Amino acid sequence: MFTSPCTARRISAAGALALTALFVSAAPALAHVEVKSDTPQALAQNVSLTFEAEAESDSAGITEMRVVLPEGIDPAGVTLQGQPKGWKLKAGADGFTVGGPAVAVGMNAVFTVKVPQLPDADELAFKTIETYSDGKISRWIEIPKGDEKPQQPAPVMELKAAAPGASPLAPSPSASDTPAPAPATTSAAPAAPAPEAADKDEESGGNTGLLVGGVVIALLAAAGVAWWALKRRSGTPQN
Template sequence: MSLSINGRRVALTGAAALTAVLALAGPASAHTEVEADKAQALAENVILTVVCEAESATAGFREVRVVLPEGIAPSDVTLEQAPKGWQLKTTDDGYVVGGTPLKTGVDAEYKVKIRQLPDVEEVAFKTIDTYSDGKVSRWIELPKGGEEPEQPAPLLKLKAAAPGAKPISPSPTASPTPSPTPSVTATPSESGATAAAADTKKDDDGTPMSLVVGGVAAAVLVLGAGAWLLTKRRASAGS
């Protein structure tokens, strides 16, 4: 009797353990993961490694679309490494990496550089995988109430920002501080170039050089003619 009870207990315990293992393994059997070489808030030029696990038995990955978290602009992402033939294109809310479909069962792995991570504790990179046969997997769900979602979005936990770290300008073309007033003194080379350009266009008062040269030539002719007439009159009076 005691052996029967003990056997039942062992069986129930084993079944519960197996159920727990399957429950934990289910969502992780095929999903997307993201890692960073500098998982720290406000870190700059961070390399993210993204791995999308293949879950289709009949088709390979064609593209991976990512919705960026708040604080990371699409223009702040550049492609560092990807499967052969794959390229990165930005979207309004993130980016797409894709190209020639991969072989069936091959994971899609690529690396991107992030200009700067936001000042938060964790960031979510919602990912949508598309296969060559049109099948779509959406890893976009966030944890709620402590429960693990069935299709969780890749999460990256960040350490606190380093002392003195500050957010950089949102755009690479924007200057964080006002630019100094340009100097009005030209260098010798600049002066020569400016003078050469002025010779082919206008002089200092805005008059075209062709008119100036023509005016000088006309004045010389007038003076020459006047001198000739004056000399002729004096010759006539003397005679």
């Protein structure tokens, strides 16, 4: 069968396109980390955040995920709700780390945390660093800008506008805000007597003085009477 040059060129072009499509579909998708929420709304309270890190190693499993929280979320208020078996949460100065035994090779690492409240923002970026059992580290920390698509983008979550009347939660008091107790004193000044007690003491002292004075006067009177009687007896003439 004779094939014209034009037909041959069309067949070759079609074959090249099909081969290119085959290679594109067979190429693995770029691994990344995603974050989702049950309540993606600004100032929402008690919000669950689910992180999923796609496996990108054929020989090692993910052992740890370190997340840098956006401003407005206190790491101390984050609690772990769901995680791979044996993984635990540890809060840090700017975020938290969840990790433990390596997940199975080729399996995504998925965990869920709860935060007290989301900040008032249009979107939130959660810079994430994942570690594998062979020591490999993937840093998903680049913030997308406009139409730019970074090679290792940080997980970003868009938020709805805050509900009417929603407001930020008041921060919990810290240890430094609590007034220190007054130091205990080793000695105390003698307490002043109550007015009633002082009056009673004065009254008691006055009564005692009057009593002593009365006794002295009585003794003097008795002595005078005795002296007069003796004198009278001594002056009486004898028969």
